[in-house]
Structure formats: C-alpha cells, structure tokens
Amino acid sequence: MPSAESPKLSRRRWITTTSGVIAAGLVKTQADAIQLIAQEAPTDPTKVPGRLVSEIGSRAPGEQPKRLIRAPALSSSSRTPLADLMGTITPADLHFERHHAGIPEIRFEDHELLVHGMVERPMVFRMSELMRYPQVSRIRFLECSGNGGGVYNRERMPTEVTVQALDGLLSTSEWTGVAVSTILREVGVRPGANWVLAEGGDSAVMSRSVPLEKVMKDSILAYGQNGERIRPEQGYPLRLFNPGYEGNTSVKWLRRIEVTDQPTHTRDETSKYTDPLGDGTVRQFSLVMDAKSVITFPSYPYVLPDKGWWEIRGLAWSGRGRITRVEVSTDGGRNWSDAALEGPILDKSTVRFRHLFEWNGRDTVILSRATDETGYVQPTVEQLWEARGIRTSYHQNHQRAWKIARTGEVTFGLGDLV
Numbered sequence: 001m002p003s004a005e006s007p008k009l010s011r012r013r014w015i016t017t018t019s020g021v022i023a024a025g026l027v028k029t030q031a032d033a034i035q036l037i038a039q040e041a042p043t044d045p046t047k048v049p050g051r052l053v054s055e056i057g058s059r060a061p062g063e064q065p066k067r068l069i070r071a072p073a074l075s076s077s078s079r080t081p082l083a084d085l086m087g088t089i090t091p092a093d094l095h096f097e098r099h100h101a102g103i104p105e106i107r108f109e110d111h112e113l114l115v116h117g118m119v120e121r122p123m124v125f126r127m128s129e130l131m132r133y134p135q136v137s138r139i140r141f142l143e144c145s146g147n148g149g150g151v152y153n154r155e156r157m158p159t160e161v162t163v164q165a166l167d168g169l170l171s172t173s174e175w176t177g178v179a180v181s182t183i184l185r186e187v188g189v190r191p192g193a194n195w196v197l198a199e200g201g202d203s204a205v206m207s208r209s210v211p212l213e214k215v216m217k218d219s220i221l222a223y224g225q226n227g228e229r230i231r232p233e234q235g236y237p238l239r240l241f242n243p244g245y246e247g248n249t250s251v252k253w254l255r256r257i258e259v260t261d262q263p264t265h266t267r268d269e270t271s272k273y274t275d276p277l278g279d280g281t282v283r284q285f286s287l288v289m290d291a292k293s294v295i296t297f298p299s300y301p302y303v304l305p306d307k308g309w310w311e312i313r314g315l316a317w318s319g320r321g322r323i324t325r326v327e328v329s330t331d332g333g334r335n336w337s338d339a340a341l342e343g344p345i346l347d348k349s350t351v352r353f354r355h356l357f358e359w360n361g362r363d364t365v366i367l368s369r370a371t372d373e374t375g376y377v378q379p380t381v382e383q384l385w386e387a388r389g390i391r392t393s394y395h396q397n398h399q400r401a402w403k404i405a406r407t408g409e410v411t412f413g414l415g416d417l418v
C-alpha cells in the first residue's frame with residue numbers, strides 16, 4: 001500500500017527518467033535504465049518495474065545469514081547459523097566446514113580415485129567414469145564429533161552462547177553420487193576383507209578406517225550437494241559420505257580407498273577422535289553419532305518481547321536411524337510433552353520439531369530430548385558424563401537447556417542444571 005508520504009513515480013516521470021538516463025549517457029540500454037531506476041526506486045514496488053532476470057540468484061539484501069568462523073587458521077572450522085534457518089536442508093553456502101589443512105584446489109578433469117588393497121581388480125576412476133555408474137541421492141545430516149564440545153569448560157559454563165557457536169558443526173544436505181557398494185562390486189572385494197581406508201587429497205592427507213560392512217550398507221561417493229556439484233569446501237570433486245557416522249570419517253577430496261582386513265590406525269584415528277574414559281581406557285572408533293536435539297528458537301541472543309504463546313522450534317537427529325520422538329520441557333525438566341515432528345522423517349537426517357508454549361512471564365528453563373528408532377534417549381549431561389567420563393569433548397550429545405529470564409532474555413542454561 002502506498003503511504004501518504006511515499007513519492008510515487010508517475011508513468012510520465014518514468015518515461016522521462018528512463019530516456020533521461022539513457023540520453024545522459026549514464027547507461028546504454030533500456031534494460032540498464034530499468035535496473036538503475038529500480039535500484040533507486042524509493043518505495044512503492046507496484047509503480048516501477050522490478051529487477052530483471054539474472055544467471056545466479058542472490059539473497060535479499062536484508063537477509064544475509066553467515067557462517068561463524070572459529071579459527072581463521074589452516075586447521076579451521078565454520079559453523080552453520082542454525083537459528084537463522086528453516087526446515088531441514090542447509091543451503092550449500094552455509095554448510096559448516098572443518099578443514100585440517102585448508103581447502104585444496106582440485107580440477108574435476110584431473111581428479112582420480114584409486115581403489116585397491118584386498119580386491120580382485122585394482123582400478124583408477126576418473127570423475128567422468130564415476131558419473132556413469134547408477135546415481136543415488138539421499139538427504140542426510142553431517143555432524144562433526146567435536147560439535148557441542150568446544151564451548152564446554154566444566155569450571156565455567158558459558159551462558160551467552162548462540163546455538164550456532166554451540167552446535168553449528170551440523171548441516172543437512174541432499175547428497176548425490178555412487179553407492180560405495182557399486183564400486184566395490186566393480187573391483188571385487190576379496191575374502192577376509194573387513195575394513196576400508198579412505199584417504200583425502202588435501203595437504204592433511206586425512207585418512208580414516210571405516211568398517212567394510214558400513215560402506216557396503218549405505219555410504220556414498222558423493223559428487224553432488226543439494227542439486228549441484230559438491231562445493232570445494234565440502235570436498236570437490238569427490239568425498240566419501242558415511243551417513244550417521246562422525247563427520248571426520250566422511251573424507252573429503254577423496255583420492256584413495258584401500259580395502260584391508262584390519263583398521264589402519266592412522267594418525268587421524270589415534271592422536272585424535274578417541275575418547276579417554278577416565279578409568280585409564282580409551283574409546284576408539286566411536287563412529288556413530290548418537291541421537292541429539294537442539295532448540296533453535298528461542299535461543300540466545302533472542303529476547304521474548306512478551307508473555308503468551310510461543311512456538312519452540314528445533315532440530316533432532318540420530319546416526320542410528322530415524323527419530324521417533326522429541327519431548328520438550330518448559331519447566332527445567334520436571335514435566336515433558338511430545339513435540340510435533342514435521343515429516344517426512346528420514347533415516348539419519350534432521351527432523352524439525354515444534355511445541356507450542358504459553359510463557360507466563362516468569363523465569364524458566366526449556367529443554368528438548370530426542371529418542372530414535374533403537375529406543376535410545378538423548379541423555380542428561382550427568383548421565384553422559386557418568387557413562388563417558390569428563391575427559392573428552394567429543395560426542396557431547398546431552399540435552400541442551402535454555403534459560404528464559406523474567407526480562408525475556410534467553411541464555412544457555414545448562415550451568416544451572418549441573
């Protein structure tokens with residue numbers, strides 16, 4: 001609706017202005033003139049032609065969610081702005097990143113994958129060859145095993161922390177590629193083989209062992225992400241994608257798969273990604289990401305402007321299969337109610353949950369807890385630390401809590417629970 005103040009562009013003024021800018025040599029064509037005037041158009045979009053088509057789209061100028069960069073060094077990460085997103089799919093340019101030695105520059109035409117070891121026919125595949133095999137697409141989450149671990153300091157729990165800083169090493173995409181099983185059938189796995197070693201072509205030459213049974217079941221050699229070629233940050237032109245497994249096993253810039261009888265015990269699975277349990281033993285190959293949920297709204301730094309009805313929203317996921325239930329508590333964990341799950345509920349993918357909450361304007365703590373199809377329930381922080389010890393920051397999938405103060409201010413509330 002044009003307001004009384006909004007200066008309207010009359011048809012006459014439009015024509016004079018258009019020919020005016022062309023005559024003035026500011027722009028050459030009418031299309032350019034329309035662009036220029038549309039940009040300068042003050043208010044009423046029904047009175048001026050809109051911007052024209054473009055080869056690549058862009059976000060609205062006022063909508064620019066960004067990844068949060070943690071360590072601007074070679075070993076670096078950036079986190080998905082979970083609180084800014086809707087639904088479950090992460091826009092590719094907001095997918096979290098975790099690189100041990102930066103992003104290598106690799107050309108599609110030059111890339112090769114060697115598959116060897118305990119196989120009948122060792123083979124080298126070029127990308128064009130891989131793309132001729134049957135193509136599969138799966139919507140799956142990817143989560144770093146360090147997600148949620150970084151901010152924990154057991155002496156001093158932070159309260160002013162966003163869900164992005166806390167749990168932003170989580171993203172969901174539609175991954176496209178060839179099933180690993182297709183390629184392993186092509187090379188012929190020899191009897192006695194039990195593991196594969198996956199090796200990246202970055203300067204970290206990151207490598208991890210993955211059980212053969214797993215990769216035969218549902219792993220993908222992925223070259224596509226949300227409908228387009230996978231991004232350089234996600235492993236262009238090829239990554240291994242192990243659904244439900246800790247992110248570091250999904251080796252990016254994948255250049256080699258070796259079929260073995262034993263895990264290789266590479267640097268990346270001995271010096272890292274092992275969990276000291278506190279009793280002198282260490283948990284190694286903690287590969288599956290257990291069920292977890294996070295409330296993305298309301299969360300810090302949001303301030304509830306008013307009491308009344310609010311929809312609590314969040315994401316739940318499990319590396320063991322489908323999420324079957326998400327419960328929400330709005331009284332610090334005393335009472336729990338089932339949240340609504342927004343389908344389709346996919347295997348090893350994120351699901352959106354929501355729960356209507358009438359806030360009475362008093363101090364409270366809200367929490368969520370997820371259950372997956374195996375019956376596993378997301379633990380409390382005490383349960384997790386009792387089972388796993390407190391010496392590891394990996395796999396911190398315990399229930400998260402947000403404290404709502406009388407002022408409406410929302411802060412990370414776990415500190416009050418332990």
Ligand SMILES: Nc1nc2c(c(=O)[nH]1)N[C@H]1C(S)=C(S)[C@@H](COP(=O)(O)O)O[C@H]1N2
Nearest residue numbers: 096097098099100144200206234247248252
């Ligand atoms: N070659 C290689 N693969 C890699 C990494 C790496 O540094 N190099 N980082 C791993 C880690 S720790 C994670 S959590 C995921 C992150 O994938 P993303 O950057 O696509 O989000 O990739 C894994 N694969």
Ligand SMILES: [Mo]
Nearest residue numbers: 144145247248
């Ligand atoms: Mo990771």
